[in-house]
Amino acid sequence: MIALLGLALGVVLGLVLQPTVPTELQPYLPIAVVAALDALFGGLRATLDGIFDDRVFVTSFLSNVVLAALIVFLGDQLGVGSQLSTAVVVVLGIRIFSNAAAIRRHVFKA
Amino acid sequence: MTLLSEVFRRPLDPGYHEAARRKAAHPDAPVGRTRTVGVLVLTVLLGLVVTAATLALRQPSPSAVEARALLLGQIKDETARADEAQRSISATSAQLTALQEQVLAGEDPKLLARLQQDAGASGVVAVTGPGLRVELSDAPAADGQDEPDLDHRVQDVDLQVVVNGLWAAGAEAVAINGTRLTTTTAIRSAGSAVLVDLVAMSSPYDVDAIGDSATLQTQLALGSAGQHLATLRDTYDIGVAVSARTDLRLPGTGQVTLRYASTPAPTSSATPSPSADGGVAGSSSTQEGRTP
Known part of the structure; x- marks a missing residue:
């Protein structure tokens, strides 16, 4: 609950304050958002499974975002930035889909 | 393939299962206060960052906006200049027509009548x-x-x-x-x-x-x-x-671009006079005179 509360508070703060993102970080934003979505769906599924743990949620969220940004950064340095971005999006997209399917099974029992 | 099947088979973070097992092993482990505060701070931070990222992604990048504004400004300036030039052309043409009529009214009223008729037909003057x-x-x-x-x-x-x-x-x-x-x-x-x-x-x-x-x-x-x-x-x-x-x-279009002209009189003049036929007068850089 604490985690959810904190996230909601952060979103509200972000909407109110409208902070500007430094230009150097711009290329990593799409990947970071997708990674955040993945962590959110994972947390939701864990809640429905009855095994939600706020520490695991925060750690997975943080590591997902940082790791995704790191991979894109690495790809940029190696000259394969767009390909690696695609790879990250594919993997995270598959995970989001599977988690969403599990959530659907929980909610609709089908 | 192992990687892919791993991704497909177990998409939920294994950490959740481990945490659940730990909890089951020690059901009454106290939840630390620092941990609660830490989780709260981190989640607030994460929510803030993700919201900022989403907001930043939703607006067009500043450089594109700048370039667009620059181009728009240029288009406006050039259009204004073209309009100005067009106005100047119209004014000069009107002046020219007035002068022409003034001269012709005394010298050749018949030619003037024909000129006015032709100007209407060719779209030079307003009707x-x-x-x-x-x-x-x-x-x-x-x-x-x-x-x-x-x-x-x-x-x-x-x-x-x-x-x-x-x-x-x-x-x-x-x-x-x-x-x-x-x-x-x-x-x-x-x-x-x-x-x-x-x-x-x-x-x-x-x-x-x-x-x-x-x-x-x-x-x-x-x-x-x-x-x-x-x-x-x-x-x-x-x-x-x-x-x-x-x-x-x-x-009216207000201007005539003369592309072809010939002298009506059968004089064998060597120098062509561009504004002889039909009395259509105008200024043009593509004048082409020809003697019959």
Whole structure:
């Protein structure tokens, strides 16, 4: 609950304050958002499974975002930035889909 | 393949299961206060960052906006300059015509009359009178679309057919959206825009023709243009409205670009005089004189 509360508070703060993102970080934003979505769906599924743990949620969220940004950064340095971005999006997209399917099974029992 | 099957088979973070096992092993382990605060701070931070990222992604990048503003400014400036030049041309042409009439009125009234008639026919001077207005407008956009597809828009061909139909019906002067048509005016399309005399236009299109409105209307309906208009209205849902007007004002182009001239008198002069035939006077860089 604490985690959810904190996230909601952060979103509200972000909407109110409208902070500007430094230009150097711009290329990593799409990947970071997708990674955040993945962590959110994972947390939701864990809640429905009855095994939600706020520490695991925060750690997975943080590591997902940082790791995704790191991979894109690495790809940029190696000259394969767009390909690696695609790879990250594919993997995270598959995970989001599977988690969403599990959530659907929980909610609709089908 | 191991990687992919791993991703497919167990998409939930294994950490959740481990945490659940730990909890099951020590059911009454106390939850530390620092941990709660830490989780709260981190989640607030994460929510903030993700919201900021989403907001930043939703707005166009500043450089693109800047470039767009720059281009828009340039277009506006250049358009203003072109308008200014056009005004200057019109003023000079009017001056020229006035001077010409002044001179000719004393010397050759017959030539002056013919000149005025020709100027009206060639679209150089503004004309007023009764006539016919044909209004063409694009079909309304289909559901879920911002604008109608190309088939349901008024195209250059439609305007060409209408204009040709009006000329054939006996129109003395024709203008589209205030741009006078002359013998050298082209109606073309560039992309999705219709260009009349290189001026971009958009729906609705008012095609004004001066002449006897009853005759114009009948002849237009009888000719192939009438059929074309009916097809546009019935098949493509394009708005077609034909109305008789008692007082139409069509502007003149105000300038003549002289491309060909010859001297009428059979004198064997070696030097060509460009402004002899028909008395059509104008300034042009592409003058071409020829002696018969």
